[in-house]
Amino acid sequence: MSDYDRAGLLGGWIDADGDCEDTRHEVLNRDLDDVVSADGCTVDSGVLDPDPYTATTINFVRGPATSSEVQIDHVVSLGNAWTTGARNLTQDQRVELANDPLNLLAVDGPANQSKSDKPADEWLPDNVDFHCEFVAIQIAVKAKYELWVTAPEKAAMTEVLADCEGQALPTDATVAVGDIPGNAPAPVAEAPAPAPVEPEPEPAPVAPAPEPAAPAPAPVVPEPAPAAPGVPAGGWANCTEAKAAGAAPIYRGSPGYAPKLDRDGDGVACES
Incomplete structure (x- = not known):
């Protein structure tokens, strides 16, 4: 984590679809009931019922003293993502990850603070009924952005999923929170009509075998690509x-x- 700079490497909330509502308010608008917005750009109030992490009902009111009661959590925390492969993504991909609604939930603020950057082997929601979906979201996000899991993280996920028969892997096609880059579902193409079956032609008369052709020249085998600078051609032995x-x-x-x-x-x- 010594080179981790959340703001510099992953940026803040963006307005991906240009509708004046940034990602935070897009997710509030998605996850809260009875939403009130005076200007159509920011969510002024709503009801989180239930909060997925605590199974409680939270009445959200926007304001300096109350906005933090409902926070937007990165289910795969950005710190965890950085240490499990996000450092290999481009800057655009990291900003996409930080604003991807697949990885975002409106949740109880104190619960989100407790979670921080912890992986599944260090933190699971108090709401046991949400464990299956919580881990499924983490796996979907890690698969989408080609992030890895540590051995303890995998063991914790496996233990949770042992009791999750029938749990579907969530997809970003299930959310409608604007045109976030990379989140548009792929169009479903119609199957082409089958080609008509042509009758088999009469067999052609057998022509005499042609004279044997000259043997083809041996293929040219390219030289192996040189190793990266400083790395032996066969890689490090140990x-x-x-x-x-x-x-x-x-x-x-x-x-x-x-x-x-x-x-x-x-x-x-x-x-x-």
Whole structure:
């Protein structure tokens, strides 16, 4: 986390569809009932019933002393995302992740503060009935942005999902909160009409075999691409060699990374 800068790397709320309502208010408008908005751009009041994390009802009123009672949570926290692959995304992709309604929920403010950047093995909602959907959202987001999970995180998710028979993987097509980049469902193309079945033609007379052609020249095998600068052609033989070259730690997706060097499978090789 030493290089993690949330504002600089992932930005703030954006108005992706240009309707004057930024992502925070889009999600409030989606998740709250009885929404009141005086200007059509900001949500002034509404009812969160129930809050998914505490199963309580929260009457939301916008204001300096009350707005924080309902917060917008990144279900896969941005800090967790950064340490599990978001550092490999482009800036545009990181801003998309931070504003993706698939990863956002209106929730109880204190519960959101308690969650912070914790992964599933360190924090689950007090509302046990929401555990299945909570973990399913995290898996959907991590799959969409090609993020990984740590071994403890995977174990916690597996334990939750053992009691989640029939839980569907959520998709961004189920939310309607504006044209956030990357969230438009793919158009469903109609199946083409089957081609008419043509009758098989009469067999043509067998022509005499042609003279054998000259053998084709042997294919030209291109030279193997050179290794990335500083990385041996066959990769590092072991972490000792990588550390001696000053290359450690090595992140998944970086030159020289190999599963054999990442013994705990957390996406960071030769970290210690």
